[in-house]
Amino acid sequence: MKFLRNYLNKIKPNFEEGGKLHAFRSLFDGFETFLFVPDDTSKSGVNIHDAIDSKRIMSLVVISLLPALLVGMYNIGLQNALAAGTADTTGWFDMFVFGLLVTLPKIVVSYVVGLGIEFTVAQWKNEEIHEGFLVSGILIPMIVPVGCPLWILALATAFAVIFAKEVFGGTGMNIVNVALIARAFIFFAYPSVISGDGVWVATESILGFGSDVTVDGYTCATALQHVANGVEITGASGAQLSVMDMLFGFMPGSIGETSVVAIAIGAVILLWTGVASWKTMFSVFVGGIAMCFLFQYALPENVVAQVPFWQHLILGGFCFGAVFMATDPVTSARTEVGKYIYGFGIGAMAILIRVLNPGYPEGMMLAILLMNVVAPFIDYCVVQTNISARAKRLTKKN
């Protein structure tokens, strides 16, 4: 640590005004503050600073995402082995390495494209680098299927960073979740690589790891698609999925979304460190469950509505969205009462889309994006209600 600090101090003058590497100052600044808490203090007035800054918060979110990512990697290998019929002969480590090899290029592409744009903008506007992409960069590969081509991922990342974030003023100013915009872009622009039944299981071996699926035109739909089609929920091998498979995430789906257990570990980290709001998270589940019960009685004919509520919650991206997407402090409601309304809306809308729109088996992404847009209005209403209540109290007293 000491060595690193000394080294940074040594090369720092190169990046300051007049130094020969001045053009890369934002790059240096970004790395320095990523590695060490900046020791700058306020020059005037009295300011109270929290010891934690947004880089530290972002790092915590990334740490809480790791369990889901690691299980997701293992799951990619497992699904590939199941599809190829080699699950009994493949060790768990081989499966994990295969998943790692599939996922790593996606993570690299997402970070290179996203951070590249961030660095360029910071350099161009003569600002410091915003750290917001640290989380988006890991979220984007986690919410796409294995079969998503890298160039589409790069395009979607670029679109999301420019049109959902930079045009609004950068990190902390975006009105909708950047990672979800990347997913929505793929969803509407290239529906064939993010929906249907051909993209959820990796079918080619990489560097000797994994197996080639020999069946021509191998297809495997996600659990929610099976639900929407009204057929039994089966996995990559064609066998029925058990509740344990669904909980641990051993089923086809987007890379990071499948494992409820891993997401729960992330949720505990987020709640324990106070980064995410339990109110939002809790009310997403309440909203989802309420809507499930409502539809169960209101629509006895609809197959999706008749799925038990707990299955709705553990299938698809419901948990992932509730824990990592809905709680994004920038795009969610900020008032405490507003968080309940906002979360409830997400849960309810997600189930509503799943049940009533046959074209979209999953509704979590669209529900969160919709409520992101509504969040400022919710806050406005909550604040106004409070103001008028206090005004009334004042006039009553006098």
Added chain:
Amino acid sequence: MALFSKKNKESLVTPLLKENPVTIQVLGICSALAVTSKLEPAVVMGLSVTIIIAMANVIISLIRNTIPMRIRIIVQLVVVAALVTLVSEVLKAFAYDVSVQLSVYIGLIITNCILMGRLEAFAMQNKPWPSFLDGIGNGVGYAMILVIVAFFRELFGSGTLFNYPIVEKLRLYECGYLNNGLMLMTPAAFILIACIVWYQRAKDKTLQEK
């Protein structure tokens, strides 16, 4: 008076960039979103609007001193409606396919704010020749944006240009290239127009608000 005096030239040229009806005055957005998924209808639409604005400007300018102020909007509407009907019939007769693609949007030129705006703001106060130039300028300014948007939407959305399968001929599909379905949806036109506005304002500092 010279045909292309400085003032006349200005009324022809300013609507192209500095006073562009779409990107600066933000008029005619509805049709700019609706007809730009392919180049062909966009070009036809741009041409139709240009012809109609120019002719309506000239007609209104010719009779501007005889129009009673209280019913001028009705007179303008009648003139525009007559011209739109003419254009629509001509299209149906000679370019039926395109007129089907454009469907109601040719008829809706009557409600295009650019037209009423030019008639009210220019033709009512100016002589026929400057009014004609102003109409051409505004029509071309509108058509220009339509064609730019349609170019990108057709190229990336359908992989064609004027229905020529350019992407297929370049063998890009074999490398895994896919058409961008978002480009065929209306939001893409919004984003593209926004990009044009963005570019224009970044280039021309006088357009930026303080």
